[in-house]
Amino acid sequence: MYDVYLIFRSITHGQTGRAVLRRAGIPSALVRSPARLSRNGCAYALTLRRENWPAARAQLLEADRLPQSVWERGADGGFRRLDP
Amino acid sequence: MIYLDNAATTFQKPEAVYRAVLQAMRQCASPGRGGYAEAVRAEETVYRTRALASELFSCQPEQVCFTSCATEGLNAAIRTLVRPGDRVVISGLEHNAVTRTLHAVGAAPEVVTAPLFSPDDWAAAFDRAITPGTAAVICTHVSNVFGAVLPIYRISRICAERGVPLIVDASQSAGILPVSLKRWRAAFVAMPGHKGLYGPQGTGLLLCGRQPDPLLFGGTGSSSADAQMPDFLPDRMEAGTRNVPGIAGLGAGLQYLRERNLSLDLQREQQMISRMADGLVSLGADVYAGEAQAGVLSFRIPDTDPVEAAGQLADSGIAVRAGLHCAPLAHRTAGTFPDGTIRVSVSSLTVPQAAEVFLRRMGGLFLKKPGAGREKPCYFSKNHV
Numbered sequence: 001m002y003d004v005y006l007i008f009r010s011i012t013h014g015q016t017g018r019a020v021l022r023r024a025g026i027p028s029a030l031v032r033s034p035a036r037l038s039r040n041g042c043a044y045a046l047t048l049r050r051e052n053w054p055a056a057r058a059q060l061l062e063a064d065r066l067p068q069s070v071w072e073r074g075a076d077g078g079f080r081r082l083d084p
Numbered sequence: 085m086i087y088l089d090n091a092a093t094t095f096q097k098p099e100a101v102y103r104a105v106l107q108a109m110r111q112c113a114s115p116g117r118g119g120y121a122e123a124v125r126a127e128e129t130v131y132r133t134r135a136l137a138s139e140l141f142s143c144q145p146e147q148v149c150f151t152s153c154a155t156e157g158l159n160a161a162i163r164t165l166v167r168p169g170d171r172v173v174i175s176g177l178e179h180n181a182v183t184r185t186l187h188a189v190g191a192a193p194e195v196v197t198a199p200l201f202s203p204d205d206w207a208a209a210f211d212r213a214i215t216p217g218t219a220a221v222i223c224t225h226v227s228n229v230f231g232a233v234l235p236i237y238r239i240s241r242i243c244a245e246r247g248v249p250l251i252v253d254a255s256q257s258a259g260i261l262p263v264s265l266k267r268w269r270a271a272f273v274a275m276p277g278h279k280g281l282y283g284p285q286g287t288g289l290l291l292c293g294r295q296p297d298p299l300l301f302g303g304t305g306s307s308s309a310d311a312q313m314p315d316f317l318p319d320r321m322e323a324g325t326r327n328v329p330g331i332a333g334l335g336a337g338l339q340y341l342r343e344r345n346l347s348l349d350l351q352r353e354q355q356m357i358s359r360m361a362d363g364l365v366s367l368g369a370d371v372y373a374g375e376a377q378a379g380v381l382s383f384r385i386p387d388t389d390p391v392e393a394a395g396q397l398a399d400s401g402i403a404v405r406a407g408l409h410c411a412p413l414a415h416r417t418a419g420t421f422p423d424g425t426i427r428v429s430v431s432s433l434t435v436p437q438a439a440e441v442f443l444r445r446m447g448g449l450f451l452k453k454p455g456a457g458r459e460k461p462c463y464f465s466k467n468h469v
Contacts, residue, residue, distance in 0.1 A: 010306050010319045011116045012146050015131040030127075032119045041308025042116075 002047035004082070006056070006067035007033050013065070014044035020063045026052050037071055037079060053082070086438045089403045091228055091256055091380045091429035093278045093285060098433075100336040101282055108332035114325050116305035126328050133335030134318070140338060141273065141291055142264040149290045149321035150331055154255045155181040156299065157274030157290030160321065161251045162222070164297040165271060166191045170219035173210065173248075175234060176417035177227040180410045182253060191219070197417050200227070201374020203235040210239045218248045220271070225263065226256035229414040229427060230372050231357065231380030233261065240268040249294070255279060258289075259341050260350055260378055265291040272296065280431070281341065283334030286327055292317055300324060349432040353379035356430050356439045363443035367450075372418065372425070382418075382425035385450050390426045393450060397426075400445050404428050 008014035014030050021028045026048065033043040048056055050072060060066050070082040087095050108129055113122035115130045131145070138145045151157045158181045166172055168190035174182060176197035186193050196213045198205035214221055221243050225236050236252055243250040249271035254263045259280030265273055271294045277287025290296070298313050302323035307314045314320050354377065361373035361381055370384040385393055394406035407424040408415055415421035428442065 009314065010146065010316055011127055012131065012134065012318055013316070015127070015135075016145050019135070030124075040310060042305050043307070 001049070002029060003050050003073045004048050004053045004056075005033070005037060005071045005073065005079070006046040006048070006060075007037055007069045007071065008044045008046065008067050009040075011044045013067075014046055017046050017060055017063075017065045017067065020059050020065050021046070021048070021056055024055070024059045026056050026059065028052075028056070034079075037069070043068070085401050085403055086441055087403045088428040088430065088434070088438065088442060089405050090279065090431040090434065091231075091409075091427060092405055093276075094280065094282050094431045094433070095403075096431070096433045097282050097284075097333075098337065098340040100340060101284070101333045104336035105284055105329045105333040108329040112328045112332070115328055117325075129328060129332045129335065130326060133331045133338060136335055136338035136342065137289055137291075140263075140341065141258075141289075142266040143291055143293075146317045147265065147292050149292055149296075149318045150326050151274070151288035151290050151321075152286055152327070153278075153288040154253065154274045154276040155288075157272070157288055158182055158222075158251070158253060159185050160290055160296050160299045161272035161274055162186060162189060162191075162220070163299065164294075165220040165249050165251065167219070171215075171217060172220050172222060173213045173218050174222045175206070175210075175224060177224050177229070177232065177234070177414040178222065178411065179224065179228055179253065179255070179414075180412070181255075182222050182224075183413055186222075195413065195417075200230050200232045200372060200418060201376050203233065203238070203376050207235045207238040207242075211242050214242050214246055214248055216246050216248070218246070220249050220251055222251045222253070224253040224255070225261065226378045226380065227411075227414055228256050228380065229409045229411050229420075229425065230382050230418060231256070231377045231429070232374065233257075233376040233378055236268060240270060244269050256378060256380060259337075260346070260353070262346075265293055269293065277330065277334040277337070281334060282337030282431075284330045287330040287334045290321065292321070296321055298323065344432065350378070352436075353430045353432070353434070356434060356436055357381045357428075359436070359439045360428060360442060363439070364446065367443070367447055369446075372420075379431065380427060380429040382420070382427045384420065384423075384425050388450060390424050394426055396449055397445065400449060402442055402445055 028048040033045040071079040112126035115126035254275040258275035273291040277283035278285040300323040304319040390406040
């Protein structure tokens with residue numbers, strides 16, 4: 001289950017981030033961001049497994065592709081902000 | 085038909101381009117607007133093309149903005165950097181896409197000239213003209229009339245040293261010569277998708293080395309609650325639904341280029357141009373040819389109207405373009421204004437026999453014995469439609 005959401009303002013930024021993770025062998029999926037995570041209107045989220053977040057963060061940081069914000073979905077369906 | 089008008093558009097495309105356009109029309113919905121399969125497919129199609137372009141032109145994917153043509157990109161670039169009364173340095177080979185836009189903005193262009201096929205002289209002329217007070221330098225990479233290759237890298241160094249932004253019109257070079265946003269440190273590079281990149285008409289790219297001002301305002305599928313256009317690329321420059329079938333075809337064209345040896349293609353195209361230049365000279369035409377020349381050649385036939393001559397060639401199955409080629413400034417620079425020239429231009433899909441047939445028909449129609457017989461029109465393309 002993908003439970004971490006990396007929010008990107010532009011779909012192109014999300015796609016580029018996904019390409020970085022793909023090259024590093026980290027599975028992810030690009031989806032439209034839930035409305036409650038993008039209060040400024042449409043945005044995009046790369047979703048991945050919680051245990052992959054540290055490695056993903058390192059890869060995205062290296063590529064200068066950090067997302068705008070990062071969220072973890074809890075068991076109750078709510079979101080908790082993580083440090084990008 | 086023997087198609088020798090590739091500087092206008094590469095009418096003959098790789099088969100994969102036709103297939104990609106049709107496939108996108110059948111399978112792609114609006115990109116960046118939905119989470120269902122057809123919308124995702126459209127997004128992936130657009131991104132694939134963007135990524136291929138970013139690899140070919142040495143930039144990041146988000147620096148690649150889709151336009152409808154090179155003219156749109158040049159308009160956006162010029163309107164971003166140039167204000168009324170600004171001093172702008174341009175080459176004497178620029179297209180109306182540059183000169184009319186500068187006129188509309190109210191800028192004061194300083195036109196740099198040099199012998200057509202002498203890169204050293206062009207570089208020296210730009211060196212003299214570019215001053216710290218210059219608002220922008222605008223230069224075509226390859227003349228759309230004469231095929232002359234301008235020394236963009238050297239001009240870019242001068243611009244960088246003097247802190248002057250550079251706009252490059254790569255309409256005749258993209259997909260043919262090395263084009264690099266990074267190496268040139270250009271503010272903007274504009275190009276069509278339907279010439280050397282083999283995409284469909286209605287496509288183009290603007291490579292952005294700096295933040296552009298949008299020409300169009302509207303929906304981008306991002307930051308929708310904001311009243312202003314997004315401040316990030318490419319969204320800032322891509323309001324409205326993009327031309328996904330066109331972009332899909334452009335992606336297939338870029339993939340075609342990726343699988344080819346571009347320097348070998350260029351060498352082959354230059355050989356064809358050289359062969360036609362030699363042949364035309366021997367037939368008595370006035371030919372504009374030189375060392376630093378891409379796959380475009382202009383010539384004139386003594387005492388013959390170029391447009392009428394092109395019409396006769398068309399009647400005999402040869403497609404060329406004649407007149408001013410939307411570049412009156414280039415013709416003034418070369419001394420071929422106002423009648424213009426006849427232009428032939430080749431692509432990687434032009435076969436060498438086309439040059440031979442063209443020369444035979446030229447001899448028969450204009451430059452050999454009067455009344456020489458015409459040959460029947462025939463195809464010499466590897467990939468005609």
